[in-house]
Amino acid sequence: MRLHKYMAMCGVASRRKSEALILEGKVELNGEIVTSLGTMYKEGDKVKVNGQLISLEKKSIYIMLNKPLDCVTTAKDQFNRKTVLDFIKDIDERLYPVGRLDYNTTGLLLLTNDGDLAHKITHPSTHMDKKYIAKINGTPNEKALSDFRKGLMIDGKLTSKAEIQLLKSGAQSLVEVVIHEGRNRQVRKMLEQIGHSVITLKRVAIGALEIGTLKLGEYRHLTTDEVEYLKQFEVQK
Ligand code: URA
Numbered sequence: 001m002r003l004h005k006y007m008a009m010c011g012v013a014s015r016r017k018s019e020a021l022i023l024e025g026k027v028e029l030n031g032e033i034v035t036s037l038g039t040m041y042k043e044g045d046k047v048k049v050n051g052q053l054i055s056l057e058k059k060s061i062y063i064m065l066n067k068p069l070d071c072v073t074t075a076k077d078q079f080n081r082k083t084v085l086d087f088i089k090d091i092d093e094r095l096y097p098v099g100r101l102d103y104n105t106t107g108l109l110l111l112t113n114d115g116d117l118a119h120k121i122t123h124p125s126t127h128m129d130k131k132y133i134a135k136i137n138g139t140p141n142e143k144a145l146s147d148f149r150k151g152l153m154i155d156g157k158l159t160s161k162a163e164i165q166l167l168k169s170g171a172q173s174l175v176e177v178v179i180h181e182g183r184n185r186q187v188r189k190m191l192e193q194i195g196h197s198v199i200t201l202k203r204v205a206i207g208a209l210e211i212g213t214l215k216l217g218e219y220r221h222l223t224t225d226e227v228e229y230l231k232q233f234e235v236q237k
Contacts, residue, residue, distance in 0.1 A: 003029065006041040008115030010054040013096060015119050026050050060114045061093050062222040062230075066214040067109045073100040084109060087217050098122060099182050107132070107203035108211040111219075117230055121206070125236035127160075127180045131205035132187050134177060136196040139169040144194040148177075154189040162190065172199060207233075 007018035007027070025033050028048040029041070041047065047054050067073070071082040075096060084097055088111065098110040098118045112118055121128055140148070145166065151159045163178040173196070177187055188198045204211050209226055222230075 001041055002037075003027065003034065003039040003041045003047070004037065005116075006047065007049065007054065008119060010047075010056055011058055011060065011093070011113030011115055012049050012054055014115050014122070017096075018115065021049060058093065058113065060117075060227075061091060061095060061112060062114065062117070062227050063088065063091075063095065063111045063219050064209065064211070064214065064222055065109045065111060065219040066211055066216050067101050067106055068216040069104055069106055072103055073097045073109060084111065088219060101203060102185060102188070102201070105201045105203065106216060107201075108206055108209065109203070110206065110209075110222075117227075120233050120235055121230060122182060123235045124181060126233045128207050128233065129178050129180055129205070130182065130203060132177045132179075132201055132203050133167070134175050134187060134191060134201045135199040136173050136175060136191055137199060138171070138196050139173045140164075140166065140175070140194055140196055144196070148190060148194050152190050152193045154183070154186065154193060157183075159183065159186065159190060 004015050004018040004022060007013065008015045012018055013021065019037055021027055022037060023035060025035050026049060027034055029039060030046050065084060065087060067084055071084055073084050075083065075085055077083055085095065088095060093113045095111040095113050096118060098112060099122045101107065101109055120126060145164055148162060148164045151161050160180050165176045166173060167176055168174040179186055187201060191198050208229055214220060
């Protein structure tokens with residue numbers, strides 16, 4: 001199999017990030033640095049990433065965090081801000097966030113060392129539903145709600161259809177939104193587009209996984225059923 005696929009299966013990073021690691025010269029195959037993306041892995045080969053031997057025998061870990069405000073969804077931050085990993089204690093394996101939430105978005109974030117599963121969940125072809133609750137300025141009218149549902153032009157590209165329900169109306173309203181993609185700041189941009197800026201944004205579900213009663217900054221391991229559920233999604237070629 002391709003080396004970057006093997007790396008993802010070992011939980012090093014997503015396939016795309018594994019490719020980047022190869023290009024950056026951080027990967028050794030049987031003692032030699034390799035930088036070609038076509039490099040193949042076969043059983044018995046010794047692969048090191050950043051000097052560390054990787055293997056398939058690692059235990060896979062799947063975690064759901066209720067991401068608090070004011071932390072970045074990356075493993076490291078160039079400005080030394082808090083990262084979501086700062087909230088995960090007592091786990092030695094290197095975990096990676098699955099997809100992203102903005103610095104000031106809270107809610108359900110998955111973390112895992114299973115790069116293959118992370119790839120499946122974040123791949124655009126998987127169309128996994130993501131549900132958010134947003135507090136917004138003003139109350140959207142029927143036309144705004146209907147425009148939102150049809151999909152909107154953001155950053156020069158039409159989004160797919162989306163769902164929106166008004167939960168509470170007033171000078172500030174609450175809406176429940178479901179999107180099927182994961183474009184950068186998509187919910188904020190779509191709500192902005194129909195004339196309602198976002199005050200707070202929280203992700204409450206990814207597919208059938210729900211944040212439930214987890215408090216901000218708390219996390220839990222996924223159940224076996226939840227992991228099986230996520231594994232059934234397939235990337236479309
Ligand atoms: N959409 C956004 O605008 N922000 C997030 O953090 C997630 C989805």
